[in-house]
Amino acid sequence: MTRSALTADVAVVGGGIIGLATAERLSAQGLAVAVIDTAGIAGGATGASGGLVRAFDLSASRRRSAAAGLDLYLRQGHQGTWPAIRRQGSLSLVARGDLPQAAAAVADLGTAGHKAEILTAHDLATRFPALDVPDDLVAVHEPNAGWLPVGPVAHAMARDAGPRLRLIPARATHLLTSGSRATGVHTTAGPVHARAVLLAAGTGSTSLAASVGVHLPLRTRAVGYCLFRVGEPAGLTTLPTVVDATTGAWLRPWGSDSLVLAGVSSQETDVPETVRPGVSAQEEERVRAVVRHRYPQLATAPLTGGVTAYDAMAPTGNGEVTVRTELDGLVTATGWNGGGFKRAPAIGELAAARLQEVAAR
Numbered sequence: 001m002t003r004s005a006l007t008a009d010v011a012v013v014g015g016g017i018i019g020l021a022t023a024e025r026l027s028a029q030g031l032a033v034a035v036i037d038t039a040g041i042a043g044g045a046t047g048a049s050g051g052l053v054r055a056f057d058l059s060a061s062r063r064r065s066a067a068a069g070l071d072l073y074l075r076q077g078h079q080g081t082w083p084a085i086r087r088q089g090s091l092s093l094v095a096r097g098d099l100p101q102a103a104a105a106v107a108d109l110g111t112a113g114h115k116a117e118i119l120t121a122h123d124l125a126t127r128f129p130a131l132d133v134p135d136d137l138v139a140v141h142e143p144n145a146g147w148l149p150v151g152p153v154a155h156a157m158a159r160d161a162g163p164r165l166r167l168i169p170a171r172a173t174h175l176l177t178s179g180s181r182a183t184g185v186h187t188t189a190g191p192v193h194a195r196a197v198l199l200a201a202g203t204g205s206t207s208l209a210a211s212v213g214v215h216l217p218l219r220t221r222a223v224g225y226c227l228f229r230v231g232e233p234a235g236l237t238t239l240p241t242v243v244d245a246t247t248g249a250w251l252r253p254w255g256s257d258s259l260v261l262a263g264v265s266s267q268e269t270d271v272p273e274t275v276r277p278g279v280s281a282q283e284e285e286r287v288r289a290v291v292r293h294r295y296p297q298l299a300t301a302p303l304t305g306g307v308t309a310y311d312a313m314a315p316t317g318n319g320e321v322t323v324r325t326e327l328d329g330l331v332t333a334t335g336w337n338g339g340g341f342k343r344a345p346a347i348g349e350l351a352a353a354r355l356q357e358v359a360a361r
Contacts (some may be wrong), residue, residue: 006168008034010355011185011194013172013208014201015039015083016046017150017341018333020157022198022347026355027161028078035158036286037186037201038171042058042154045202046341048275048309050225050261051153052241053342054145058101062318062339067112070145072345073153082156083149088253089240090145091124093137093294098245103141109142116142122331126343130232130239132296136245147179147241147252152342168192168354174211175330182329190349196359198351200333202312203273214326218335221313222268224283225261228301233258242294249290251298260299262291265338271310279306319343321351329358 010026011017015037022317023033037043055067076082094102099118106116124131133139158165170189175182175197184193185208199205202218209216230236239260241252248265264287279287284303292299314320314335324330333351340347 005193006034006192007168007193008032008166009011009194009359010196010198011036011192011332012198012200013185013205014199015041015167016202017042017046017049017154017199017344018034018336018351019198019200020154021344022200022351022355023165024058024157024161025349027164029352031164031356033161033165034168034194035165036168036170036172036187036192038169041158041170042151043166043307044275045311046122046154047151048165048223048225048307049341050250050252050263051148051150052090052243052250053085053148054091054092054142054241055109056090056105056116056140056142056205058094058098058105059239060108062343063108063345067109067114068346069181069343073148074144077156077160081160083152084299085148086146086255087144088146089141091240092140093133093242093244094140095246096136096138099138099310102138106140106340108119114142114352115144116140128239130297131242131294133294136208141240142227142330145241172208175208175307176211177327180328182327196329196331196355198331198333198355200211200351202334205332211333212327212330214324214330216332216334217315218312219269220271220273220310221337222266222271223311224286224287226260226279226284226303227254227305228260228266228298229258230260230296230297230301230306236260244294247290249294251291251295260295260298260301262287264290269313273310275284275307275309276343277305277307279308279327283308311315311338319347321347323354323358331355
């Protein structure tokens with residue numbers, strides 16, 4: 001059976017949060033977009049994200065994009081249709097030696113209109129007695145930050161894009177070219193012809209880029225999240241999200257009165273690109289051994305669930321939106337190392353602008 005070809009202005013490979021944020025912005029500019037992903041909307045690594053959103057980062061460039069992302073999440077998207085942030089606040093823990101940088105970042109955020117303050121360990125003990133933070137750490141507190149349900153946000157982005165977005169539930173096999181220009185994507189459902197192509201499929205982008213001679217080194221990294229039921233849940237109503245830059249630990253309320261979601265960044269790489277419910281006993285103990293030092297109740301809280309997943313790690317540790325000089329019409333947006341969700345609105349806007357430029361050439 002001959003499959004008919006689809007034509008769009010831009011083909012986006014990857015139905016995760018970066019691809020969808022880009023597609024929504026392209027659609028808002030009147031462009032027809034085909035989003036190609038065999039797992040559908042947020043069916044891969046994005047769907048396993050913890051959904052933490054905040055503006056603070058010690059890196060100025062990451063802080064700008066995170067702050068822009070938080071702004072849009074607080075406005076519930078460009079059309080006001082996205083889920084509202086669970087504004088339980090955010091605590092970013094850093095070493096006391098980073099206090100000058102953190103204070104400068106707080107001042108920068110204040111200038112941009114974001115509320116943030118420095119809290120000492122003593123301040124934290126008073127405001128958030130369920131936490132245990134040593135004196136050699138300080139925290140940046142953002143009262144208007146928090147977390148979001150990732151799946152509903154991704155679907156809201158797709159709805160905002162409207163009829164100009166077409167989801168292709170198929171696997172992209174290779175890029176289509178004519179001379180030195182990308183002209184689309186071949187999929188298991190047939191070809192998609194386009195004036196520009198975005199690769200935003202995590203590590204899946206590597207083989208697609210290689211199909212046209214573009215080197216895009218990415219590795220999978222293990223991600224595991226644990227869901228604990230705490231025995232004294234009263235404090236969860238005021239517990240903020242917590243990100244500890246010194247240990248890689250993070251946690252947040254699950255959304256009920258007794259559950260806490262927690263994880264610790266992993267150094268295990270080259271893991272399968274799969275997302276499945278549950279975590280191993282070894283992963284549970286690895287996470288518990290770290291997070292219990294910040295939230296002592298998690299030392300003995302029973303595990304009630306979790307997820308084993310992956311993300312895409314770039315060699316530099318930073319994601320990039322890149323207009324590829326090797327092939328006209330090709331843009332890549334990969335390697336966010338698990339930090340893409342909070343920055344997705346800003347990344348999507350940047351990627352959309354670059355795609356419009358290359359599509360017009």
